[in-house]
Amino acid sequence: MSPHGETLTAEPVPATAPAPAAATGDAARRWRTRWAPYLFVGPAGLLFLAFSLVPIVIAVALSFQDTATLGEGEWVGADNYRTMLADPLLRTALLNTLVFTLGTVPTAMAVGLALAVALNRPLPGRGALRALFFVPMVAAGVVVGVVMSWIFNPDYGVANNALRAVGLDGLPWLTSPRTAMATLILVVVWTRIGFCMVIYLGALQSIPSELREAAAIDGASGWQRFRRLTVPMLAPTTSILLILNVVFSLQAFDVIYVMTGGGPGFSTTVLIQYVFRSAFADARMGYAAALGLLLVLILLVFTLLRQRATKKAEELL
């Protein structure tokens, strides 16, 4: 009501046809609303098409061919896939890949989480420490491989000199089939913990502090708060990190190529390295394409299983 006792109503809108300019504006807006998403997605879509989808389709075609070079193959049906079933080196490579993945992924994630929790607290030099742990992630794999080859050289490397300085025997590191894989895992974990730490740090900082405070008031210990509150709240991040880390491990090539070349013997020959060897050293492009598709399949199955598990976990929460 107005001070004069009149009811205030909105000005009636004249029921006249929209002006031509307004009609053009509406049409333009509709056009933008309809097509703008495609324009935004377009460039990325084109790149995906050109550099992912088309190569995958070509790789599928190549996997049914016998060819030493690209583009001039002879169709051989499922021969490459039959060869895979009977290939002992492939079995070794798959087993090594499994060991390497199991060795690198949980370790890198656990250490990354521990560092993130530690560096999420007010510590002196916290920023510098965060940067320090992240540096290995941005170093080129080949450079890491060369430097680590020197560090872990049993004769003149820093690692054994340090062990001997404290009265311990040196280790064979990369020169024994029994220790080479463990050494590689150590190096790869070192390069990857910074990445896990940064992602976990971001996730930790998004957890409302009220929740932790409420849990503390309710009498939850530090470990209980971490186990019952922080870890579940980090589940989506853990899920993504798990998938990313598995992908990284399945694609780890440069460090292994430089540090061991797959040796000693076949002790560090992993699947991606075998794909490369088949393609370029053995000139078996068709077989390498089939091996590459096996790698894609493994990644796909793992990702789907993980997504399903995450969805179930979210439903239970």
Add this chain to the structure above:
Amino acid sequence: MPTHASPAVRRLSRRSFLAVAGISVAGALAACSGAPTGTKHLRLSSWNIPLDLETYQAIADEFVAAHPGTSVAVEVTTGQFHQWFITRLAADLAPDIIRITPQQIGRYAANGSLVDITGAVPPEYEDDWSEPFWAIGAKPDGLFGVFQHTDNFITYYDRRVMERIGVRVPQTLDEAWHWDEFLEVAREARKVTRGYGFGYGWSGPETAYRWMPVVYQNGGAFLGEDGETPSMDTAEAVGALEFGRRWYAEGLVSPSNMSKSGGGAVARDLFLTGQIGLLLDNPESVAALDEGRPDEWGTAPMIRNTGEASDLGGNALAVTRSSKHPELAAELVAFITSRANIAEFCRRGNWLPARSSLDAADIGYERHEATMQRFIDQASTIPLSMVRAQSGQYFSSLNSVFADYLDLCFLGELSPTECGTRMTEAMRSVTAR
């Protein structure tokens, strides 16, 4: 002064920007399109060795001066060779001329990636190459490359270690240490160094073939006389594997110095740090030892047993199928491999000539003329059958097999006999493809 542009001005700016960007991109693309200018342009790709790149360009400039209407650009071969070359061939963007090793050339000569250059190379060239060196490019269906420069293995020794042992070091090929003599010296050297006796000059899994001369020194062969039948299970080849196994079983060679274990020049590093007294390696060690241990080292011929053999290093020049001017490219190959140009290339880059008529004095090396002459003399021990095996079409694949099983034998995971048998089986599965 206004702080915000009106929407009209902003639109105008965006449009102007897009227009300028569009014109720039179109211009850049046009500039890259290589519109015909009448000039025949060649690209030569070499390993990333700055001095060699300069020398190639200098020689190419002379060629251009003598061939009006041509131009030559020297490029760098990047990354892993096969990956780089195969993808460029597939895109028809390979360089006109490629610097390629004997171990790499066979596959590409066999699968049509290289061009027969017989017509452009003067017939008298063949007379100045040894049979093994000419065989690197000469295949039954044509000449697919000309071997330009070579290198091989000799024995480097630590003067201080040899003086302590009191052994006389052989000076000529006739005096070269036999295996047993060499192992005896190596055992003594180990006592002096308190580390290991000697090292072998591998530099990564792809250089496993550098150990192949040891097989030939024992009268064995990697492939049979036909150049295709695997023969690593013969008594001679197995004997060579037994000899190699002893290196590691007796602790004469560090396990870090194995074909697949640890990339880089491990043996050279061990020599520089005084942990070995002898080093079997190629001329690349000369500069490193000069810098790290000047005047503390000397050289002797490569070891031998019932036969002589040394490593096949070096590069050939070949014309690729991507070339738009293959005849001109072949002419340039012939020009670079002329006697004068090979001498100049070897002098500047400290390489060994592929031509037999050139010796160290002809080339005029700035340093270590006697050592370079030793390498040139040693080149005469490289066997033709080993060259045929290494420059054959399957060799890249076979070399991987060789690296795998050499590792397993030296580590003691397989006995030499098992190794010979299983390596031969694996080789057969490659040559049967």
